[in-house]
Amino acid sequence: MSENTEPRPAAVPDPDRIPAAAQATEVEPEPLEDDADFVVALDTAGGAHQPSAVPVTAQSGSLPGAPEEESLMRKIFTGNGIVTILAVLLALVLGGLLIAATDKVVGTTAGYLFARPSDFLAAVWSAATSSYVALFQGAVFNPHGTGVAGQFAPLMETLTIATPLITAGLGVALAFRAGLFNIGAQGQIIMAGILASWVGFALHLPLGLHLLLVLVAGVVGGAVWGGIVGVLKARTGAHEVIVTIMFNYIALYFLRYLLDTPAFQRPGETTPISPILDPNAVYPLLFGSQYRLHVGFLLAIAATVFVSWLLNRSTIGFEFRAVGANPKAALTAGINVSRATILVMTIAGGLAGLAGVAQVAGTEKVLTDGVAATYGFDAITVALLGRSSPWGTFAAGLLFGAFRAGAVQMQIQTGTPIDIVLVVQSLIVLFIAAPPLVRAIFGLNPRKKKAATAGKTKQAVTTGGAA
Amino acid sequence: MSTTATSSVEGKPQPDKNRRPAASAKPVTWKLPVTLAVLAVIAFIFFGLLGPQGTAKFGVSSGGDFFQLPAIEVPAFLSGMVLSLILLGLAGYALVLKAKQNARPPRWLPAVFTVVFVVAFLIWVVGGARTPSISLAGLIAGSVTLAVPIVFGSLSGVLCERAGVVNIAIEGQLLGGAFTAALVASVTHNPYAGLLAAAVAGALVSMVLALFAIKYVVNQIIVGVVLNVLVSGLTGFLFTTVMQADADKYNSPGRLPIIDIPVLSGIPVIGPILFKQSVVGYLMYVAVIVIWIGLFKTKWGLRVRAVGEHPQAADTLGIKVNATRFWNVTLGGAVAGIGGSFFTLVAIDSFTKEISGGRGFIALAAMILGRWNPIGAFFAALLFGFADNLQSIVTIIGTPVPSQFMAMLPYVVTVFAVAGLVGRSRPPAADGIPYIKG
Numbered sequence: 001m002s003e004n005t006e007p008r009p010a011a012v013p014d015p016d017r018i019p020a021a022a023q024a025t026e027v028e029p030e031p032l033e034d035d036a037d038f039v040v041a042l043d044t045a046g047g048a049h050q051p052s053a054v055p056v057t058a059q060s061g062s063l064p065g066a067p068e069e070e071s072l073m074r075k076i077f078t079g080n081g082i083v084t085i086l087a088v089l090l091a092l093v094l095g096g097l098l099i100a101a102t103d104k105v106v107g108t109t110a111g112y113l114f115a116r117p118s119d120f121l122a123a124v125w126s127a128a129t130s131s132y133v134a135l136f137q138g139a140v141f142n143p144h145g146t147g148v149a150g151q152f153a154p155l156m157e158t159l160t161i162a163t164p165l166i167t168a169g170l171g172v173a174l175a176f177r178a179g180l181f182n183i184g185a186q187g188q189i190i191m192a193g194i195l196a197s198w199v200g201f202a203l204h205l206p207l208g209l210h211l212l213l214v215l216v217a218g219v220v221g222g223a224v225w226g227g228i229v230g231v232l233k234a235r236t237g238a239h240e241v242i243v244t245i246m247f248n249y250i251a252l253y254f255l256r257y258l259l260d261t262p263a264f265q266r267p268g269e270t271t272p273i274s275p276i277l278d279p280n281a282v283y284p285l286l287f288g289s290q291y292r293l294h295v296g297f298l299l300a301i302a303a304t305v306f307v308s309w310l311l312n313r314s315t316i317g318f319e320f321r322a323v324g325a326n327p328k329a330a331l332t333a334g335i336n337v338s339r340a341t342i343l344v345m346t347i348a349g350g351l352a353g354l355a356g357v358a359q360v361a362g363t364e365k366v367l368t369d370g371v372a373a374t375y376g377f378d379a380i381t382v383a384l385l386g387r388s389s390p391w392g393t394f395a396a397g398l399l400f401g402a403f404r405a406g407a408v409q410m411q412i413q414t415g416t417p418i419d420i421v422l423v424v425q426s427l428i429v430l431f432i433a434a435p436p437l438v439r440a441i442f443g444l445n446p447r448k449k450k451a452a453t454a455g456k457t458k459q460a461v462t463t464g465g466a467a
Numbered sequence: 468m469s470t471t472a473t474s475s476v477e478g479k480p481q482p483d484k485n486r487r488p489a490a491s492a493k494p495v496t497w498k499l500p501v502t503l504a505v506l507a508v509i510a511f512i513f514f515g516l517l518g519p520q521g522t523a524k525f526g527v528s529s530g531g532d533f534f535q536l537p538a539i540e541v542p543a544f545l546s547g548m549v550l551s552l553i554l555l556g557l558a559g560y561a562l563v564l565k566a567k568q569n570a571r572p573p574r575w576l577p578a579v580f581t582v583v584f585v586v587a588f589l590i591w592v593v594g595g596a597r598t599p600s601i602s603l604a605g606l607i608a609g610s611v612t613l614a615v616p617i618v619f620g621s622l623s624g625v626l627c628e629r630a631g632v633v634n635i636a637i638e639g640q641l642l643g644g645a646f647t648a649a650l651v652a653s654v655t656h657n658p659y660a661g662l663l664a665a666a667v668a669g670a671l672v673s674m675v676l677a678l679f680a681i682k683y684v685v686n687q688i689i690v691g692v693v694l695n696v697l698v699s700g701l702t703g704f705l706f707t708t709v710m711q712a713d714a715d716k717y718n719s720p721g722r723l724p725i726i727d728i729p730v731l732s733g734i735p736v737i738g739p740i741l742f743k744q745s746v747v748g749y750l751m752y753v754a755v756i757v758i759w760i761g762l763f764k765t766k767w768g769l770r771v772r773a774v775g776e777h778p779q780a781a782d783t784l785g786i787k788v789n790a791t792r793f794w795n796v797t798l799g800g801a802v803a804g805i806g807g808s809f810f811t812l813v814a815i816d817s818f819t820k821e822i823s824g825g826r827g828f829i830a831l832a833a834m835i836l837g838r839w840n841p842i843g844a845f846f847a848a849l850l851f852g853f854a855d856n857l858q859s860i861v862t863i864i865g866t867p868v869p870s871q872f873m874a875m876l877p878y879v880v881t882v883f884a885v886a887g888l889v890g891r892s893r894p895p896a897a898d899g900i901p902y903i904k905g
Binding site: 098181183236238239242243245260377380417421426427430434436 | 690881
């Protein structure tokens with residue numbers, strides 16, 4: 001079968017630029033008699049097709065579509081928990097070294113390093129640990145807080161910041177599972193924020209109904225913005241990475257434009273800030289007015305349950321995973337790949353939209369051009385750290401929420417810039433994506449040679465399909 | 468949408484007896500003619516029928532020019548009408564070609580269409596402004612200046628992706644280059660040392676990308692995205708702890724001098740853009756030409772492209788696929804690093820957080836719009852620089868078009884481009900697919 005019946009024509013390489021070997025398989029004897037022939041023809045043309053852009057667990061060593069890698073995969077997964085912990089540890093150590101390297105005391109003690117090395121080491125230790133202690137105190141538990149309420153205030157702040165990270169991360173993770181790289185959570189949060197905040201401050205409705213409308217408006221805003229990407233991907237084959245990056249910028253400039261117009265600007269203000277949302281339109285606080293934590297966090301938990309059910313228990317979720325694992329096989333099995341692509345991007349956008357609602361109706365209560373902060377980009381690292389599983393994403397969202405909340409406290413207490421969190425976050429994801437590297441660093445790679453050669457020969461069989 | 472879209476929607480792959488033979492599989496679609504027609508109608512309504520009545524004035528010569536040319540004054544309404552009619556004609560021609568002969572429009576047509584559209588747009592914007600006069604020379608020179616980092620970034624993308632490695636980390640390479648250039652130039656008091664260091668820094672960022680993408684077979688997009696965050700965090704951290712602590716010592720790189728080639732730089736319009744640049748600006752032209760010749764006219768380039776299109780075939784012929792990829796990605800990083808030095812050694816003489824401001828992603832867009840070709844990427848980057856520059860000029864002269872929409876334009880155009888509505892851009896076949904030697 002030629003590529004004309006593919007649902008994504010432009011994604012398929014130009015036939016006249018495919019090298020001859022692959023093209024030869026394309027001019028199949030036709031018309032094809034039955035489905036069996038069709039399957040075979042698809043397989044032989046396989047070398048010319050691109051595999052799914054995103055392996056389900058973005059992990060090294062697992063080439064998409066390699067069937068015999070099960071034993072290798074199992075090996076990786078058995079060491080999974082350890083690799084994750086070691087990756088976090090390694091990232092924290094490297095971050096600590098970076099903090100120490102720029103510390104003044106460390107600098108002065110390094111001057112007489114050879115005279116008294118203990119001073120230097122003590123300074124390195126204290127620079128790194130004091131920052132991390134401050135980070136912990138700002139994120140989880142502060143023993144110096146006033147009363148129990150004050151001591152647990154950091155934890156509440158962590159949960160507040162984790163809320164948009166979790167929901168947006170779920171959106172990214174869900175798209176990953178369908179083989180789509182959703183970089184667009186940022187734009188989806190912004191679009192959701194625009195719609196939700198407008199409903200929140202422009203309309204004046206009774207209690208309950210108003211918040212519901214805000215919620216719906218936000219989710220729809222995000223879903224539409226994500227859905228357009230799905231449609232473009234399914235109908236024209238436009239690469240979702242590029243489209244979502246561009247959509248992020250389009251959404252941001254659209255937001256800036258709106259904040260420049262009378263409809264969105266707070267009356268009497270010239271700064272780009274919207275009116276405050278109606279009291280009826282904001283999430284109720286969970287534990288009273290001393291914390292910022294709002295009902296949005298419960299919705300984040302509900303969203304996690306929903307995505308977990310969707311992926312593991314529903315037909316649609318099965319289709320998503322099938323498309324993510326192998327779009328050609330999914331198509332052959334009768335799954336409507338276009339529909340799945342559009343649907344998964346719509347739901348992903350809706351989930352990111354929930355994050356936008358959490359921002360405008362929960363944490364911020366106004367719309368500014370920083371409504372999405374960097375939540376959309378952080379969501380990608382959250383989903384990667386969570387290995388695209390719903391509860392993994394939830395946990396990763398909590399961890400990164402803790403980093404974010406604690407970093408503020410850390411900067412105040414020790415002067416360590418917030419940016420260190422970005423470094424640690426990205427290092428964690430990098431290390432988790434390459435387990436062999438982590439194991440090599442910790443000397444946990446006894447069977448490295450054997451596994452590598454086994455993997456090589458097996459994968460070569462599949463990658464060599466086009467020849 | 469077009470005919471291909473409708474035929475491709477069918478979910479279940481039934482063997483279709485009526486389908487086109489595989490040989491003519493590059494179908495002539497309605498996409499381009501219809502898109503052109505829609506744009507032409509929009510142009511006719513806005514630039515023509517609803518066009519401003521005033522006169523748009525374009526200054527051609529600047530004060531220091533070799534000889535002076537008079538400013539061009541055009542009646543906005545009349546020229547808007549004429550130009551939009553030309554656009555309608557071009558679109559009609561494309562439609563007729565498709566309908567009558569089922570042929571695609573000639574290659575010059577979209578290019579001419581774009582140029583006429585941009586000119587009509589410019590006249591419309593300037594004609595409707597409060598002060599309907601801009602300096603064309605300044606506009607173009609400014610566009611080229613703003614395009615410099617984008618050009619370098621997109622060249623980095625071309626080098627990487629032609630070898631089959633997706634480079635989302637252009638932003639990180641630019642940022643890393645900008646930071647290192649500022650730091651090294653400040654410490655050594657020599658901007659040229661900063662320039663060199665920027666290339667090294669960009670190459671280092673690239674090497675991490677190459678290591679993870681090639682050796683550990685991690686998804687290339689993931690590595691790219693994460694690297695951007697890593698570089699942003701690292702430079703932000705070091706900026707606060709090192710540079711801000713002692714700005715005189717660590718963040719005062721000084722500027723690369725503007726090298727003015729006598730006589731030639733006095734030519735109106737093209738003089739300043741070609742012969743009055745910093746070293747980075749001249750390097751840009753050199754890099755575009757060298758990389759184009761390298762990729763398309765040399766043995767090396769043929770090998771690189773083979774690796775990007777069909778690594779198995781390349782490997783069979785004895786080309787070291789992964790080594791080629793590694794060094795290409797590294798070279799790309801060095802090129803982007805030089806581009807990053809533009810921010811801190813040419814544009815302004817200090818580093819600030821996130822100084823690259825998303826230009827790496829625009830560079831990515833320019834590469835796609837330029838169809839993975841250095842020269843195409845160069846012109847696409849110029850277009851984006853032009854939009855960027857026009858945006859700031861528009862706010863000064865005061866037009867009805869909100870500046871945010873001008874800023875949005877490059878991204879919208881890119882979405883149209885990747886969706887195949889404006890031309891057709893196709894990545895190298897093995898782009899983003901790791902290769903494991905058998």
